[in-house]
Amino acid sequence: MRDFQLPGRSPVRATEAMAATSHPLATLAAVEMLRSGGNAMDAAVCAAAVQAVVEPQSTGIGGDCFVLYCPNGQGEVLAFNGSGRAPAAAEAQWYLDRGHDELPESGPHAVTVPGAIDAWCRLLEDHGKKGIDAALAPAIRYAEQGYVVQDRVAFDWAESAALLAADEHAARIFLPDGKVPLAGELHRQLQLADTLRIVSRRGRAGFYEGEVADDMVSRLRALGGLHSLEDFAATKGDYVRPVGTSYRGYDIHQMPPNNQGLTALIMLNVLSGFSLDSLEPNGAERFHLEIEAGRLGYQDRDNFIGDQNHVHVPVEQLLSRSHADQLRAEIDPARAMTHLPRLELQPSDTVYISVVDRDRNAVSFINSTFGSFGSGVVGPRTGVVLQNRGSSFRLAADHPNRIAPGKRPMHTIMPGMVTAKGRAIMPFGVMGGGYQPFGHVHLLTNMIDFGMDPQEALDAPRVFYRQNTVEAERGVPADAIAGLRERGHQLSIATEPHGGGQLVLIDWDKGTLTGASDPRKDGCALGY
Structure with a gap:
């Protein structure tokens, strides 16, 4: 439970239906549609x-959109x-x-x-x-x-x-x-x-x-x-088949390539081999492991992801436990890796929408024109x-994301869906262009490993690795920044917040919904 004497807000709780977006007028419109x-x-x-x-x-x-949908909150997740x-x-x-x-x-x-x-x-x-x-x-x-x-x-x-x-x-x-x-x-x-x-x-x-x-x-x-x-x-x-992985007993679903959702799954597979729950949530040790897993996951993204109607993407291999073990072995908990190529990652503007209705139809919906x-x-x-x-798109002859007639580019916008035992648990998303795999993983580990409630998980400070520098939000503690520097990371203070996000959490036993919306945007969650 949050400290009510400090700035912040509680998650929104309801029984019938819930919508969460990055803009109050959009959330209100969604709720009015549900009530009508x-x-x-x-x-x-x-x-x-x-x-x-x-x-x-x-x-x-x-612009474009991607959607994950679980009808009645049960069974197959559609993409x-x-x-x-x-x-x-x-x-x-x-x-x-x-x-x-x-x-x-x-x-x-x-x-x-x-x-x-x-x-x-x-x-x-x-x-x-x-x-x-x-x-x-x-x-x-x-x-x-x-x-x-x-x-x-x-x-x-x-x-x-x-x-x-x-x-x-x-x-x-x-x-x-x-x-x-x-x-x-x-x-x-x-x-x-x-x-x-x-x-x-x-x-x-x-x-x-x-x-x-x-x-x-x-x-x-x-x-x-x-x-x-x-x-x-x-x-x-x-309609396409989602890709997914299991993390601490939860099934995490993402869009397949041409989408970068695979990157978050690779990161989760790598992090599953570490006991994150023993670490300080906003400490250097946790951020370091997340950064290193991200650098490895993004390397796979840039090397392999493209439009599967034009190129072969080795999805099963990239999501295999053996591949995760191999990547994890490259991580030194005490030192930043020095052998990886520079990551040219860019933030961008996107809107993400999470909705669950009274029938527990669960929608994870993302829409964007990419750059501002x-x-x-x-x-x-x-x-x-x-x-x-x-x-x-790229122009290099051997790149999987090379432009071609009728080809889809590698896409950054990622809707997410969590299920367990065949039922939808949480449609979720974190916006921000190249940041999104980092954001998905940070949100999920905040909730699953550190037990944060949905709003706490979105509120928590973030880091983002790009252009060989860790950009830390101002909320990252000073000792965590010092600890990352000690591990060999170059640090700068972010000039803008990293991303934004929304989610709706379904509690099937209690018959309730819990919504949250990122304070980095203007939006809110509303339910009834």
Whole structure:
């Protein structure tokens, strides 16, 4: 139990249903959907649509999504890959011939075809009680009538001013009067409201065909992009089989490649050989083991993960106990490894949504345009911000993530699901681009190894290893920082918080739900 004399908040507890998101308006929309007869999938899509308006730096209908779903909280966990693909004309040699040594982080060549709207429509048709029109109604209202800019949204928005100013249509919408909106100010996206209405009436076809698709493709091609109307019309998500591992008696489920979820599972397999519960939760010993397991897991990610429709990914081998034993043997509890290559990891903006309804349908839902405001390219008439997920591709001939026609890039956004004895225990997620495997593992070990309640587990301070430096949040104790330095780690204090996260914990015996939302974002959990 937390100390009620110190800053913080309690987890949210209820019996019927629970939703947790990184924005209060999205959480409220999800709860209203649940109370009006919708189920967890209806609520998750509704929340994602609201966030596509009110968190425009993090997500949008020009992005992608991934979903893990456990119907009635029992049996098989379903997975849906709603990530988009490279244009059919996107040959690696085309970029090399024009002097590119890597894919740009912004502009048309960073854009893959958005997969989110296709995924939303398909998931509602297959698993929802209400249609896309009901799911989009709150988002349309906020886009047209306006929404108040929240504090973390304003913080992130300000950092993207230069990117937005570089595109006249982005600047017109997101730099009103030439300035970034401040926290507490009202903002509208009238063109996006019109686009959402078209999708509300016509469903998937309203986005991938007709005037909306024409606006996006025309803009991309005018900027030199390779996209075509046929690329958009052909967009289709897939049901896939999750990957998973067992950790301390719990089954942890992740998306398969092209998703990086495998990285968190490798880390858990490595850490399973250490007695973490004997360590100080915020001590140097615990952080060191997490960092080293992460460095090894990310090395596997960068060496092997790509689109399985294009390359072979040795999933079983990477998740084998023998592989974990081999990696674990490389870790010295007293000293940082020196033989691993530099990790070029980047944080990014994402929204994660966790919902459980009265029937215990459990949804773990993540949606993103990758970098803040994605590619910076905005549809002139539609107001759609296009993602920059294509910047994840590589151009090296022997790399599993090399760009190719119709190929999906290696993806960072990871929904998570915990089950035990065939029942859903917790849909969860931790946002933050490359940070996400670290975040999943830190959250899970906080709860499983150290017995933290859901809110404590999200509140706890974090570290992130990237560019050969451990970036420690200000909440990491001074003695832990000193201990990491003694082990040979380079340390810096993080300039921004690491990620954000949400979860809903199901207690089947008590018939209760417990929700939590990360203080690093603006959101909350609500239930009834």
